[in-house]
Structures are given as C-alpha cells and as structure tokens.
Amino acid sequence: MKESSSVLARTRSGVITRSLRSALKRDWQLYLLLVLPVAFVLIFKYAAYPGLRIAFMNYKPARGYSGSEYVGLEIFQKIFKDADFLRALKNSLAFNFLDLAIGFPVPIILALMLNELRFRRFKRLSQTVLYLPHFLSWVIIASVAYSLFRPSSGLVNIALMKAGLISEGIPFLTEKFHWAVTYLLMAVWQNMGWGTIIFLAAITGINPELYEAATVDGASRMRKIWHVTLPGIRATAVTLLILNLGRIMGSNYERLASFGNVLVKDYQYQLAIYIYEKGLAGGNFSKATAVGLFQSLLGFVLVLAADRFAKSLGENGLI
Amino acid sequence: MKMNQAKPLRGSSGMKRRVTIGDVIIILIILILCLSCVLPFIHIAAKSISGNSEVLAKNVTLWPKAITFEAYATIFQDGQLTHSMLYTVLVTVLFTAIGMVITVCAAYPLSRRRLKGRNFISLMILFTLYFYAGLIPEYLLLKDLGLINRMWVLILPLSFSPFNMLIMKSYLQSTIPESLEEAAFLDGASSFQILFRVILPLSKPILATLALFYAVGRWNAYADAKYFITKKALQPIQYLLSNMVLNSGADAISISEGMAVQSTPEVLQAAMVMFATIPIICVYPFIQKHFVKGVMIGAVKG
Numbered sequence: 001m002k003e004s005s006s007v008l009a010r011t012r013s014g015v016i017t018r019s020l021r022s023a024l025k026r027d028w029q030l031y032l033l034l035v036l037p038v039a040f041v042l043i044f045k046y047a048a049y050p051g052l053r054i055a056f057m058n059y060k061p062a063r064g065y066s067g068s069e070y071v072g073l074e075i076f077q078k079i080f081k082d083a084d085f086l087r088a089l090k091n092s093l094a095f096n097f098l099d100l101a102i103g104f105p106v107p108i109i110l111a112l113m114l115n116e117l118r119f120r121r122f123k124r125l126s127q128t129v130l131y132l133p134h135f136l137s138w139v140i141i142a143s144v145a146y147s148l149f150r151p152s153s154g155l156v157n158i159a160l161m162k163a164g165l166i167s168e169g170i171p172f173l174t175e176k177f178h179w180a181v182t183y184l185l186m187a188v189w190q191n192m193g194w195g196t197i198i199f200l201a202a203i204t205g206i207n208p209e210l211y212e213a214a215t216v217d218g219a220s221r222m223r224k225i226w227h228v229t230l231p232g233i234r235a236t237a238v239t240l241l242i243l244n245l246g247r248i249m250g251s252n253y254e255r256l257a258s259f260g261n262v263l264v265k266d267y268q269y270q271l272a273i274y275i276y277e278k279g280l281a282g283g284n285f286s287k288a289t290a291v292g293l294f295q296s297l298l299g300f301v302l303v304l305a306a307d308r309f310a311k312s313l314g315e316n317g318l319i
Numbered sequence: 320m321k322m323n324q325a326k327p328l329r330g331s332s333g334m335k336r337r338v339t340i341g342d343v344i345i346i347l348i349i350l351i352l353c354l355s356c357v358l359p360f361i362h363i364a365a366k367s368i369s370g371n372s373e374v375l376a377k378n379v380t381l382w383p384k385a386i387t388f389e390a391y392a393t394i395f396q397d398g399q400l401t402h403s404m405l406y407t408v409l410v411t412v413l414f415t416a417i418g419m420v421i422t423v424c425a426a427y428p429l430s431r432r433r434l435k436g437r438n439f440i441s442l443m444i445l446f447t448l449y450f451y452a453g454l455i456p457e458y459l460l461l462k463d464l465g466l467i468n469r470m471w472v473l474i475l476p477l478s479f480s481p482f483n484m485l486i487m488k489s490y491l492q493s494t495i496p497e498s499l500e501e502a503a504f505l506d507g508a509s510s511f512q513i514l515f516r517v518i519l520p521l522s523k524p525i526l527a528t529l530a531l532f533y534a535v536g537r538w539n540a541y542a543d544a545k546y547f548i549t550k551k552a553l554q555p556i557q558y559l560l561s562n563m564v565l566n567s568g569a570d571a572i573s574i575s576e577g578m579a580v581q582s583t584p585e586v587l588q589a590a591m592v593m594f595a596t597i598p599i600i601c602v603y604p605f606i607q608k609h610f611v612k613g614v615m616i617g618a619v620k621g
Binding site: 020022023027029030031033034036037040041043044045046047048049051052056068110113114116118119122125126128129130131133135136137138139140143144146148153158159160189192193197203204214221239254256257258260261275276279280285288289292293295296297299301302304 | 336339341342345346347349350352353355356357360361362363366380387390420421422424425427428429431432433435440443444446449450452453454455456457458459460464475476478479481484496504508509511514535538540541545546557560561564565585588589592595596599600603604607611
C-alpha cells in the first residue's frame with residue numbers, strides 16, 4: 001500500500017514537473033519578457049517594504065537601521081496623540097469626502113448634456129476642449145487659479161470690481177473658507193471633461209430600442225433621460241463611486257503644495273503635507289513612516305472592501 | 320468615433336425637430352464650460368506678451384497690450400530655464416521609452432491565458448499599485464540605490480506603471496483574439512515574432528494612448544523632484560515653475576531668485592506657464608482621437 005501511494009506521488013510530481021518543463025520549453029520567451037517588469041517591481045517597489053520597519057523603531061537617520069532600537073507600537077501611540085496628525089487626518093478625510101461629493105456628480109451631468117447635444121461638430125470640439133485640463137499639472141492649474149483669483153490682480157476680482165459689484169477683492173485664495181471652495185472647484189474643473197468619457201461610453205451601450213419604446217409611449221426628453229439614460233449608466237456610476245470611496249485615504253502633495261500658503265494652513269494641512277514636513281523635511285522618519293503605513297494599510301483595506309462590495313453588487317471589480 | 324453612435328435621441332424624426340429651449344440652455348452651459356477651459360489660457364498668453372505697465376495697471380484681459388516678447392527673451396537669456404526645458408524633454412523621452420518597453424514586456428505575456436503562473440505574477444505587480452511603502456521607505460531605498468540627486472531618480476522608480484500595464488493587458492485580451500496568436504504559434508512563429516509581427520502592429524492605438532499617459536505624467540510630476548533632488552541643474556521645469564508660483568504666492572510679489580528680471584514677476588510667470596504648457600497642447604490634438612478608446616478599455620478594469 002505504502003509503496004504504491006509513494007509511487008503515485010512520485011508520478012504525480014513527475015507529471016507536474018514535466019508539465020512545468022513543457023510550459024517553460026514552450027513559453028520561455030514569454031517568461032524572458034517578464035524578467036524586466038518583475039525585476040523593476042522587485043527593485044523599486046518590494047525593496048522599499050523592509051523600510052517600513054522604521055515605523056516600529058526609534059529611527060535616527062545618522063545611526064541607520066542597526067543603530068536604532070525597536071520600540072514596538074510606541075510610535076503609533078504617539079501619532080494618535082499628535083494634534084498635528086489628527087488635524088491632517090481630519091482635513092484629509094473631510095476634503096476627500098468633499099471632492100467626491102462635489103466632483104462625482106459633475107461628469108455625469110455633463111455627460112448627459114453632451115449626449116443631448118445635437119450639433120455633432122460642436123460636440124466633438126467641446127469634448128476636445130473639456131478634456132484638456134486633465135493633462136495639465138497642478139502647478140499650472142494653480143497658476144491659472146492665481147491669475148484668475150488673486151485679490152488685487154486676479155482677472156475675476158478685477159472684472160467684479162470694474163463692474164462695481166465689490167469694492168475689495170474677494171480673498172479666494174487667502175481666506176480658508178474661500179480657499180476650500182476654490183481648491184475643490186479647481187479639481188472639479190480639471191476632471192469634469194475627462195470624467196465624462198466613461199459615462200458617454202456607458203450611454204453608447206444602452207439599447208436604442210428602449211428610447212424608441214419611450215418615444216412611442218410619448219415620453220418627453222426629460223422623462224427619457226430619467227427613465228432610460230440614468231438607469232442605463234447606474235451600474236457604471238455605482239462601480240466608480242465605490243472605487244472612489246476606496247481611495248478616501250489618499251493625499252496629493254502636488255495639489256496641496258501648489259495651492260498652499262500660510263494663511264490657509266488650517267485646511268491645507270493634510271496627510272501628504274504632514275508626511276513631507278515631519279519626515280523628509282523635519283527628520284522625524286519614524287513618525288512619518290508610521291503615518292504613511294497607517295495611510296497605506298487603511299487605504300489598502302478600503303480598496304479591497306470596495307472591490308468586494310462592487311463585485312457583490314454584480315459589478316466589475318478592479319482586481 | 321464610437322461616442323457619436325449615441326444618437327437614439329436624435330432618432331429618425333429627430334433631425335427635423337426644431338431647436339428647443341432645452342437645446343439652447345444645454346449649448347449655453349457647455350459653451351460656458353468650454354470657455355472656462357480656454358479663456359484662462361488666453362488671458363495668461365496675453366499677459367505673457369504684454370508690456371509691464373499695462374499688466375500692472377490691470378488693463379490686460381484677453382488681448383495683449385503694448386506687445387513685447389521681453390519675458391520670453393528673459394527666459395531664453397536665463398540659461399537655467401532653457402536648460403531645464405531641454406532637460407525635462409530628455410527625462411520625459413527616456414521615461415516614456417523605458418515605461419513603454421516594460422509595459423509591453425509585462426502586458427503581452429500576462430495577457431496569454433495559457434501562461435503558467437500568470438495570475439501570481441499579475442497579482443505581484445498589481446499589489447504595488449494598491450500598497451505604497453510610503454515616502455520615507457522609498458527615500459531610504461533610493462538612497463541605498465545611490466539615486467538621490469541623480470537624473471535617473473526621475474526616470475527609473477516610476478517608469479513602470481502597473482496601471483498602464485493593466486490597461487494594455489485588457490486591450491490585448493479584448494481586441495486580439497487568442498486564436499489568432501495560437502494559429503501563428505502553431506505555424507511555428509516564436510513568441511517574439513508574434514509580438515513584433517502580430518501584437519504590436521495591432522496595438523497602435525493603445526500604444527499611442529499609453530505613451531501619452533507616460534509622457535504627460537512625467538512632464539507634469541514634480542513632487543519626486545522636490546523629495547529626491549536638491550541640485551538645481553537636475554530639477555524639471557514644473558518644479559522651477561512651482562517655486563516661482565509659490566514664491567509669488569497669493570499676492571506677495573517677490574522676484575524669483577537668481578534671475579536678472581526686467582519683466583515683472585507676473586509677466587514672467589505667465590510666460591513660464593505658457594512655456595510649460597505649450598508642449599502638451601502641441602502633442603494633445605494628435606493623440607486625442609486615440610485615448611478615448613484607451614480610457615474606455617482601461618475603465619472596464621481599474
């Protein structure tokens with residue numbers, strides 16, 4: 001009995017190695033191609049993960065890994081008592097939520113309007129123009145904001161003053177509530193056109209017979225949008241919304257830094273700023289790494305949960 | 320273009336329908352949004368070629384006044400900016416080329432269903448997309464690799480985007496039937512030959528799209544330059560621009576360091592913005608017709 005089972009095991013493992021060998025023989029060129037990307041990922045991404053142990057150390061840059069001692073979860077206990085971190089976390093969550101709440105519906109509405117446009121050439125031209133801001137860097141977007149909204153020399157303020165509507169420039173960029181609105185709306189502006197692409201694609205996929213049936217039933221244009229177009233893009237919208245919720249821990253340094261100034265620090269102080277100022281600029285590597293790890297872990301869990309949730313609704317996930 | 324097939328609303332009788340108030344409102348809204356995308360740049364362009372005193376007197380809106388190209392002359396005289404421009408072009412070209420090669424090397428094998436271990440390798444690559452080690456571990460790694468304050472720090476670490484790989488993989492799986500490749504394989508073509516003779520010629524639209532994404536991504540990014548580079552000569556144009564914009568801040572006018580400035584900072588800054596934007600605006604129309612498709616395919620996954 002024993003002998004035969006071991007023989008069986010041997011033949012089975014023999015089959016596996018043989019099939020592996022034949023796969024290698026057949027596809028060695030494909031594996032050879034994969035060497036380059038895998039090496040890149042290993043060298044530039046995976047090799048950084050061991051550095052995460054700094055979050056559990058009292059790391060001194062001058063002493064390196066070996067000279068610094070492990071302190072367990074002490075750093076994490078510290079950051080959760082750190083008022084700066086809590087403020088950065090709160091701001092990040094609030095602004096990411098607002099980004100989503102304000103920015104998410106705009107491309108949908110714009111896509112519906114573009115779909116209703118009956119002049120093809122105008123439609124194509126306006127799409128080209130509306131996609132453009134997506135390709136501009138945050139510095140350029142901020143420069144645009146500065147040239148439009150500076151209190152004394154911004155175009156919008158000049159125009160409003162010349163029209164006699166205001167006597168003093170509106171502090172779009174220097175007072176924190178105004179700043180928050182400007183900061184959020186500039187991102188909406190940047191992404192509104194680009195975001196329509198996916199919804200226009202979804203609208204293209206709607207069965208034309210549904211519209212014909214609605215027309216026969218005497219439905220008005222608004223009713224057709226409400227009862228045919230919107231249900232037709234619901235799946236896409238739900239998937240996108242969930243996936244965006246998974247990114248709520250994100251923080252974009254370039255965007256924050258380009259719009260930053262001393263007067264709006266209260267709101268502009270978000271996770272990316274915290275990590276840069278405390279860590280790279282301030283030398284507190286352990287704290288910055290711990291915050292980064294917290295951000296990555298939570299973000300990762302949220303993305304996985306969002307993916308699961310999207311799939312459980314029968315939508316396309318992302319992984 | 321696919322999008323224009325969305326004409327059910329136009330219907331068979333739609334073409335004869337009169338233009339309603341609803342149409343007018345929609346056209347007006349879209350017109351305003353389009354203007355909001357174009358006018359700021361016309362304003363900045365006008366400022367960049369206007370006379371200082373006119374700009375300071377706030378007389379320039381959309382049309383240049385007292386036209387002068389002094390600001391551009393200053394930029395060209397100041398070696399640092401032209402150097403930075405050429406340097407950024409070089410970095411962008413290298414970055415895009417390397418990124419595209421690696422993306423194809425990953426996407427083609429991983430799109431073949433018969434390949435053993437492809438799920439594992441895909442997962443391994445995609446994991447890095449969703450779990451970032453963080454700024455400090457990355458900085459320490461790049462320091463160990465000896466890349467801090469080197470041009471290559473702007474090229475190598477980010478040159479492979481798993482996200483772009485995902486888009487390319489989806490494209491290959493959805494547009495090139497595996498049977499086509501299998502047939503070539505049975506005819507004795509090697510995987511390399513199939514890649515160069517079958518796959519790549521059929522993927523031109525997605526290659527153009529991804530090259531655009533890589534190039535624009537590199538051209539626009541500057542946080543890594545701030546993090547990892549302290550030498551002025553190695554900083555890309557966007558970073559110089561960000562220093563300039565932030566220095567002149569919300570209203571505080573300060574002259575950017577080390578420049579013999581004849582133009583006011585505002586005019587100079589406008590010229591700089593044009594300088595950094597024009598390359599994108601030049602490339603954009605040629606690739607625009609391709610990327611819509613790329614984004615739609617990418618949207619299926621990711």
